[in-house]
Amino acid sequence: MEDYLQNASHKRFNILTEEWVLVSPHRTKRPWQGQEEELSTSKRPSYDPNCYLCAGNKRANGEVNPNYEDVFIFKNDFAALTHGKENYKTDHKLIKAETETGICKVVCFSPDHSKSLAQMSIREIEKVINAWQREYKNLGKKDSINYVQIFENKGEVMGCSNPHPHGQIWSQSSLPNEVLKKDRSQFNYFSEESSSLLEDYLKQEIKLKKRIIFENEAFVVLIPFWAIWPYETMIIPKAHQTDICKIPVAETVLFAEAISVITKVYDKLFNCSFPYSSGIHQSPTDKANNEHWHWHMSFYPPLLRSATVKKFMVGYEMFASPQRDITAEAAAESLRYLL
Amino acid sequence: MEDYLQNASHKRFNILTEEWVLVSPHRTKRPWQGQEEELSTSKRPSYDPNCYLCAGNKRANGEVNPNYEDVFIFKNDFAALTHGKENYKTDHKLIKAETETGICKVVCFSPDHSKSLAQMSIREIEKVINAWQREYKNLGKKDSINYVQIFENKGEVMGCSNPHPHGQIWSQSSLPNEVLKKDRSQFNYFSEESSSLLEDYLKQEIKLKKRIIFENEAFVVLIPFWAIWPYETMIIPKAHQTDICKIPVAETVLFAEAISVITKVYDKLFNCSFPYSSGIHQSPTDKANNEHWHWHMSFYPPLLRSATVKKFMVGYEMFASPQRDITAEAAAESLRYLL
Numbered sequence: 022m023e024d025y026l027q028n029a030s031h032k033r034f035n036i037l038t039e040e041w042v043l044v045s046p047h048r049t050k051r052p053w054q055g056q057e058e059e060l061s062t063s064k065r066p067s068y069d070p071n072c073y074l075c076a077g078n079k080r081a082n083g084e085v086n087p088n089y090e091d092v093f094i095f096k097n098d099f100a101a102l103t104h105g106k107e108n109y110k111t112d113h114k115l116i117k118a119e120t121e122t123g124i125c126k127v128v129c130f131s132p133d134h135s136k137s138l139a140q141m142s143i144r145e146i147e148k149v150i151n152a153w154q155r156e157y158k159n160l161g162k163k164d165s166i167n168y169v170q171i172f173e174n175k176g177e178v179m180g181c182s183n184p185h186p187h188g189q190i191w192s193q194s195s196l197p198n199e200v201l202k203k204d205r206s207q208f209n210y211f212s213e214e215s216s217s218l219l220e221d222y223l224k225q226e227i228k229l230k231k232r233i234i235f236e237n238e239a240f241v242v243l244i245p246f247w248a249i250w251p252y253e254t255m256i257i258p259k260a261h262q263t264d265i266c267k268i269p270v271a272e273t274v275l276f277a278e279a280i281s282v283i284t285k286v287y288d289k290l291f292n293c294s295f296p297y298s299s300g301i302h303q304s305p306t307d308k309a310n311n312e313h314w315h316w317h318m319s320f321y322p323p324l325l326r327s328a329t330v331k332k333f334m335v336g337y338e339m340f341a342s343p344q345r346d347i348t349a350e351a352a353a354e355s356l357r358y359l360l
Numbered sequence: 361m362e363d364y365l366q367n368a369s370h371k372r373f374n375i376l377t378e379e380w381v382l383v384s385p386h387r388t389k390r391p392w393q394g395q396e397e398e399l400s401t402s403k404r405p406s407y408d409p410n411c412y413l414c415a416g417n418k419r420a421n422g423e424v425n426p427n428y429e430d431v432f433i434f435k436n437d438f439a440a441l442t443h444g445k446e447n448y449k450t451d452h453k454l455i456k457a458e459t460e461t462g463i464c465k466v467v468c469f470s471p472d473h474s475k476s477l478a479q480m481s482i483r484e485i486e487k488v489i490n491a492w493q494r495e496y497k498n499l500g501k502k503d504s505i506n507y508v509q510i511f512e513n514k515g516e517v518m519g520c521s522n523p524h525p526h527g528q529i530w531s532q533s534s535l536p537n538e539v540l541k542k543d544r545s546q547f548n549y550f551s552e553e554s555s556s557l558l559e560d561y562l563k564q565e566i567k568l569k570k571r572i573i574f575e576n577e578a579f580v581v582l583i584p585f586w587a588i589w590p591y592e593t594m595i596i597p598k599a600h601q602t603d604i605c606k607i608p609v610a611e612t613v614l615f616a617e618a619i620s621v622i623t624k625v626y627d628k629l630f631n632c633s634f635p636y637s638s639g640i641h642q643s644p645t646d647k648a649n650n651e652h653w654h655w656h657m658s659f660y661p662p663l664l665r666s667a668t669v670k671k672f673m674v675g676y677e678m679f680a681s682p683q684r685d686i687t688a689e690a691a692a693e694s695l696r697y698l699l
C-alpha cells in the first residue's frame with residue numbers, strides 16, 4: 022500500500038466532508054517560475070501607534086481600545102453578518118435567497134503587537150482558549166445563533182490586513198456549508214457505530230503512526246489522511262467531546278500546548294512567520310442533539326516549497342477537486358523532524 | 361425584494377452545487393490595508409526566446425515546439441494525473457484511497473506570446489473552441505476517461521507561471537467533486553421537470569434582466585444569482601446542449617463572440633489584463649445517460665476593488681461558506697456599463 026500512495030496519482034476520501042482530494046506525489050519535481058510572495062522580515066515593535074488593535078488606540082468607528090492585559094474582544098466594526106429580526110425569503114425555486122443574521126467579533130490574542138501564537142507562552146494561549154470557550158457559550162446561548170465559527174487568518178497572504186495577533190468569531194443563524202457536511206458524516210457514523218467518527222479515526226492513526234506530528238495525554242496533532250493544503254494539520258482531542266467547553270479544566274493547558282507546538286514547528290519549516298487560516302469546527306448551538314460531533318481545530322497553511330512559494334488552488338481545484346503534490350505522510354515527516 | 365438583497369446580510373443558494381454563499385452588501389465600505397498584488401504593466405513581445413510555449417522553443421523535457429500557426433496542444437510535461445492500468449484501493453473505511461488515472465494536456469491558444477483571449481480575433485477564438493471540441497471528443501472516447509476538465513488559469517495571481525496564452529485539459533477516470541454535485545442537481549431537476557435546470561434558470565434571468573451582461577442569438581453571459589467571486593460570470597447556451605460538441609457548427613462563432621466580449625470587458629474594468637480561472641463544466645464521458653447536463657463556461661476572477669486588491673477566500677470562507685461583499689446585481693451593472 023504505502024509504496025503505491027507515495028508514487029502514483031490517486032484520490033483520497035475526506036471522511037468528514039465526504040469529498041475527494043487528488044494526490045500527485047510524482048509532481049513535486051515541477052519547476053516553479055510563477056508568482057512568489059513577499060517575505061516580511063522586519064521585526065515588529067511591541068506597540069504600534071497606528072495599529073487599531075493595540076491597547077489604548079482608536080479604532081475606525083472612533084472607539085478607544087482599553088488598556089487590556091491579555092485577551093480583548095470587541096464587535097467587528099465591519100461585520101459581514103448583521104444582527105436583526107428580519108425574516109426574508111425569495112419565493113422562486115431557482116432564485117433562492119434567505120435572511121442570514123449573526124454577530125461578528127474580533128479577538129485580540131495579546132496586547133503585544135510583535136507576537137503571534139508561536140511566541141506566546143502556554144499560559145497566554147490558555148487565556149485565548151478560555152475566551153473562545155466563553156464566546157462559544159454566550160453567543161451559542163442566543164436563540165438567533167445556531168453556529169459559532171472561531172477562526173484566524175494569519176499573514177498577508179491569507180488576507181489578514183493587520184499583523185497584530187488576533188482571530189475572529191462569526192456566529193450566525195444557520196449552519197454553513199462546511200459544517201453541514203461534517204454534521205451529516207458524523208451523524209451517520211455515530212448512528213451506525215455508536216462511536217464518534219474522529220475517535221475511531223484517531224485509533225487508526227495512533228496505531229499507524231505515519232501522520233502524527235505530536236501527542237500529549239489529551240490531544241493529537243496530525244496531518245489528516247485527506248489533507249488538501251501541503252502542511253495542513255488538525256488538533257483532535259482523544260476523548261469524544263462535542264465542543265471546546267467540554268475540555269476538562271485541567272486539560273486546557275494540553276490544548277494550549279498542542280497549539281504552541283504546531284505553530285512553533287510551522288515557523289521553523291521555512292524559517293518565517295508561517296501564514297495560515299485556522300478554525301475550530303464544533304457542535305452547532307442549535308439545541309439539537311449533537312452528540313455525534315467531535316470538535317477539532319484545523320490549520321490550512323498555503324506555503325508549498327518555501328517561505329515565498331505557495332500552492333495555488335485555482336483552475337482544476339476550483340472546477341474539479343482539490344489537488345496536492347507532496348503526500349500527507351511526507352509532510353508529516355518534515356514537520357515531525359522539526360519538533 | 362430587491363431592496364432587501366442590496367442592503368442586508370443574506371444567503372443565496374447555488375442551484376448547481378446546492379451550496380450557499382453569504383452575501384454582505386453593506387460591507388464594501390470596509391477600508392483595506394492588507395496585501396496588494398503586483399501589477400505587471402510591461403508589454404510582452406510577440407515572441408519570447410525563453411518561453412517554453414512559444415513556437416520553435418525547447419520545453420523542459422527537451423522536446424521542441426513546432427512552428428504552430430494557431431492552436432498547439434501537447435501532453436503536460438508535469439502531469440498531475442498519470443496514465444496507467446493500476447487499480448488500487450485501500451481496504452479501511454476511515455482511511456480510504458483509490459487509483460485515479462488520467463491524461464493532462466496543455467493548449468496554447470496562439471503562437472503570439474503577447475496576446476490573451478481578449479486580444480484575439482473571434483476567428484482565432486473559434487479555433488480554440490474547435491480544439492477543445494476535438495479534445496473533449498477524443499479523450500472522452502477512451503474507456504479510461506470519464507470526465508474531461510477544460511480550464512485556464514490566467515495571471516500570476518491565479519498560479520499561472522507563464523503568460524503565454526494557454527489553458528489546460530485534465531481528463532480522468534472518475535468524476536471530481538464539483539462535477540458530482542452538478543451532476544446530481546441537474547439529474548434531479550431533469551427527472552422532476554423534464555427540462556434542463558439551466559434552461560429554466562435562463563428563462564427567469566432573461567425576464568428579470570438584472571444580471572445579464574451580454575446576449576446573442578445562442579448564448580447569454582451573466583453573473584449567476586449565487587456568484588461567489590466579485591465579478592464571476594457564466595456563459596450559458598440558450599439551447600439545452602449536454603456538451604460543447606453539441607454546439608451547431610454555425611453557432612461556434614457566437615460562443616467565440618461571448619468569450620471575446622466578456623474577456624474584453626474584464627480588461628476594461630480595472631484597466632489591466634484581468635486575471636481569472638475559467639472552466640467548462642459539461643457532460644461526463646462515462647457513456648451513461650447524461651441528457652440532464654447543460655454545459656456552461658464559468659469565469660472566477662479574484663479582483664475585488666482594483667487591479668491590485670483581490671478578494672481573499674480564507675478563514676470564514678474555508679471553514680464555513682464563501683462570502684461576498686458586492687452583490688451580483690451591482691457587479692453586473694458595472695460590467696454592463698463597460699460594454
Ligand SMILES: O=P(O)(O)O[C@H]1O[C@H](CO)[C@@H](O)[C@H](O)[C@H]1O
Pocket residue numbers: 332333334335336337338344513518519520521
Ligand atoms: O499546471 P500549472 O499551470 O503548472 O499549475 C497551476 O494550475 C494547476 C491546476 O489548477 C494547480 O494545481 C497549480 O497549483 C497551479 O500553480
Ligand SMILES: O=P(O)(O)O[C@H]1O[C@H](CO)[C@@H](O)[C@H](O)[C@H]1O
Pocket residue numbers: 174179180181182671672673674675676677683
Ligand atoms: O475580516 P477581515 O480580516 O477584514 O477579512 C479577511 O477575512 C474574512 C473572513 O475570512 C474574509 O471574508 C476577507 O476576504 C479577508 O480579507
